[in-house]
Amino acid sequence: MRSAGTIPGRTLGQMKRNWGLYLLLFPAVVLTLLFAYKPMYGVIIAFKDYSPALGIADSPWAGFKYFEKFFNSYQFSNTIKNTLIISLYSMLTFPIPIILALMVNQMRPNRFRRFFQTVSYMPHFISTVVMVGLMMILLSPSTGLVGNLYSLFGKEAPDLIGSASLFSSVYVWSDVWQHVGWDSIIFIAALSAVDPSLYEAATVDGASRWHKIRYIDIPMLMPTAVTLLILRVGGLLGIGFEKVYLMQNDLNATSSEILSTYVYKIGLLSSQYSFSSAINLFNTVISFILLIIVNQISKKMSENSLW
């Protein structure tokens, strides 16, 4: 009771009383420390000549050697260019789930709508491996569905899987196919929060469907859309490893090597640990800076921000 007036005393009392809560947090904290924070310390090998025999702490410092090596390598501009092309391209498809959500919102709540939504989520549950397998089967110019479609019209099908110039299109549009329904859920949820009296008032004022979408639905979706867009920009250099790696082949290699696949090959396949970590750190830092910049811009312009 004596220390009741001071904050640390009160906090301590609260902590004691709620020890059970800390116990509940314990596993997550330990796992995060071990598997998220401990590797962050390991990032310093990007500035060292890491040798497994010496360990992280005792390996000699190398300064910015590996960063320079990366900047001077011919893969530097190529991987960055490919990464940016693919992610900017997929950013262009950002409005598609929003359009889908607006459409679903216009449907009357009935069996068709439910069926539509169920089916549109479904491809999201296909694993990346199966998805790429599907693409290889279906897009094959000789035996696939696309090949058959083309030959139906007596034309020669393009080799979508083995083409460097079409790689980004195949990647992005297959992603849209797989995730558009899932990505729209969040917008559908936001739309379901619209006060129905707004629509009623708009109807009385003579608003058409289109007006309602334009002046009620779209403004309603803006905060969610901006938040997701900020996160996307933050992940500009971070496009997933899995799908690109699985889609890679000798024929599309020039446009399919991205930062994350390069990090994997340099690091795990050719065991250049320090070099790989340097590339990865470069990637993370740029992404982090982008995230902060975009967040700041959005804060100024629309009062939407992540923090």
Added chain:
Amino acid sequence: MGTLAPAVKENAKKIKNDRSSDTVMEYVMYAIAVLFLVILMYPLYFIIIASFSDPSAVAGGQVWLFPKGFTLDGYKELLKHQNIWIGYRNTILYTVVGTIIGLVVNISAAYALSRKDLAGRKLLSLFFIFTMFFNGGLIPTFLTIRDLHLYDTFLVMVLPFSVGVFNIIVARTFFQTSIPGDLWEAAQIDGCGNLRYFVQVVLPLSKAIIAVIGLWIAVGHWNSYFNALIYLKNPDLHPLQLILRNILITNQMQSGMGTGEAAQIALRLANMMRYSVIIVATIPIMCVYPFVQKYFNQGVMIGAVKE
């Protein structure tokens, strides 16, 4: 009144006009929706009918709406492959154990973080959220896992990446909005501690969120391939997705099968198996999700709510 009447009349006419344009818009919308459904469903349907068809009919472009040359050879071939069944067993184990671990870790942490009387709550939240934007990267994480002797073990598939910050945020928001604070006060008066309250009161009230998060984690494990690729060497531990990759993408099936007629047959069977293996690998997860689907909108909406 007299001056108002024409305006009202005018407005009514406008509404009527808009109604008819609304009807046109509705037809267009449903037409687009049906087209969308076809684009989404046909490839999946094609895989199903192709798996029951004669492969030469599939390759020849004769399979469009119904199986042609009905056969179960693809599935028979599948049954003969030991690898697939080992992978299947491993994936089921990883999914079940991983989902249980994931639920325990994330749900309990989320609950603790949802309590306003948790001292240090903001800091602890930040501790988790920071890892969403910054991480050690591939190689430092790999070194950490190896140093902890988790490389090539069962545990590496279920433990290190079980903390899902996004899941924690979603569940935390759910607890904050759906579990009334008064309940805890009442329980406290009755002499109930935090842990008992969590298990006996909070969890039974949170089945919806547990179902959604559980499904997300389970799908993640079922479809996961990257961790296995990096951290597992022993083929007896390989999950289904890694084996699928060999069959679907790198086509390792065909190697070492000799030449001539035998090779032709082997190739034919391998091609058939590609369809059936996709179905067998994807069906289980597709079967679970309709049951949990009704919670999706809710779960995602909660995730979208900012602090």
